[in-house]
Amino acid sequence: MPAPLASSASSPPSAPARTPSGDGAPAPAARPGPTRPCLTELRLSAFAGHRRAGFPLGPVTLLAGASGSGKTTALRAYEALARLAGGAGLAEAFPDPVACVPERARPDAQRRRGFRIGCTADGPAGPVRLDLAVQAEPELRVVGERLSAGGLVLLETALRDPGRRTVQAAWHTAGSAPVTRAPLPDDRLGTALLPLRVAGKTDGQRQVLAAAEQTLVALRSVFACDPRPERMRAPVPAGSGRLLGGCDNLADVLWRTRAECTRRHAHLVAAVRDGCAGTVSDVLAEPLGDGTVRALLDRGTAPRTELARLGDGELRHLALALVLLTGPGVLDVDPPGEVPDAMRALTVLADGFDRALDARQRLxxxxxxxxxxxxxxxxxxxxxxxxSWAAGTDGVTVVHLEP
Incomplete structure (x- = not known):
């Protein structure tokens, strides 16, 4: 359990970075990072059951732990940051903010309690840290934010006047004025507002923009997924063909994807063949006369099998394979449209990744x-x-959580 938070969420988050200097000197050059921006660390400094927790993130990361260790909480924190990066307000990103406050956190003299969250995004601009302090009680608001890179604070916000619904922001300029100051809304992520506020005329402003845009791109393309077999068996109404997080509309998506890309569909069929019992020669969907679509497995010479007859593990395996083999154009995500596909990576957040799967399916x-x-x-x-079943698998980062 976390230590008491007290009033720590009423001040800007701490980070190992120096504030902008007044001499306008350029910051140290950032080392080149990955071509596609990506998160390399999730930090839950004081969030629900986590205290001073940092989770390294690789291309494939497994958060492992018993029930109550905070795995789902960590995934929800990641998703909340993604929503904020997409322009959502705090109330949308944290629908139950009090649940995000550590249980033993004590209110300060003004009866305020809150939580702290952050991440590191790596990419062409090098590692960029984002740290956020949020007040949950008595009202939900940002009380501090810091964006830093290369030992330099590029953006810092703080709540100066509790009576106003703004935070005072200062961002690096390195021009005739070393720092630009302005109020920002206290219900939005300041980093997400920088591209609209910074002109990019000086080296310092361009550094701020590069760091902010890298962080936003790394966060925005996120698909939270937890397939629900009980909702996948019945025919579904024909719709947009964009897969929902619970994979309820799997049949509708298969109706679309099978016709769009034969090569990708062939990979899906091969994956389903590895995860389902019996012969599988195709995965298909067909419209019914009532405006719905149902999905089936083609068994070759044997009769076709409706999804309603599959086991929970087979259905979850099919759904997760489809998620991993498709992309933002099919999944119900809101990627940054101004960024080319070649410059961004989609992150799948899979709660209960191994739920209902046998050893063969999960491997x-x-x-x-x-x-x-x-x-x-x-x-x-x-x-x-x-x-333990993933031990020795190259390319997998395992993070063990303790209850």
């Missing part, structure tokens, strides 16, 4: 995730109860 999915991660298009963070 196959893990290896599929590794292969897709090696291509750079897909990253995966999955929560599992035990990761």
């Amino acid at each position: 196959h999915l893990l290896r599929l995730a590794v292969r897709m991660g090696e291509r750079g298009h897909i990253r995966c963070v999955g929560a599992v109860s035990d990761a």
Whole structure:
């Protein structure tokens, strides 16, 4: 359990970085990072059951731990940061903010309690740290944010006047004025607002923009996924063909993807063949007369099998394989449209990655995730109860959580 937070969420988050100097000197050059921006660390400094926790993230990461160790909490924190990066307000990113406050956190003299969260995004601009302090009580608001890179604070915000719904922001300029100051809304991520506020006329401003945009791109393309077999068996209404997080509309998506890319569909069929009992020669969907679509497995010479007859493990394996083999155009995500596909990676957050799967199914999915991660298009963070079965698998980062 975390230590008391007290009033620590009423001040800007701490980070090992220096503030902008007044001499306008340029910051140290950042080392080149990955071509596609990606998160390399998730930090839960004081968040729900986590205290001073940092989780390294690779192309494929498994968060392993018993029930109550905080695996789902970590995934929800990642998803919340992604929503903030996409422009969502605090209330949308944290629908139950009080649940994010550490249990033993004591309110300060003004009865304020809050939580702290952060991440590191690596990419062409080098490692960039984002740290955020949020007040949950008595009202939800940002009370401090810091964006830093190369030992330099590029953006810092702080709540100066509790009576105003703004935070005072200062960002690096390195021009005639070393720092630009302005108020920002206290219900939005300041980093997400910088591209609209910074002109990019000086080297310092361009550094700020590069760091902010890298962080936003790394965070925005996220698909939170937890397939629900009980919702996947019945026919579904024909719709947009964009897969939902629970994979309820799997049949509708298969109806679309089978016709769009025969090569990708062939990979899916091969994956399903490895995870389902019996012969599988195709995975298909067909429209019914009532406006719905149902999915089936083609068994070759044997009768076709409706998804309703498959086991929970087979359905979850099929759904997760489809997620790993497809992309933002099919999944229900909101990627940054102004960034080319070749410059961004989709991150799949898979809660209960191994739920209902047998040993063969979970190993196959893990290896599929590794292969897709090696291509750079897909990253995966999955929560599992035990990761001993993944030991020795190259390309997998295992993070053990204690209850």
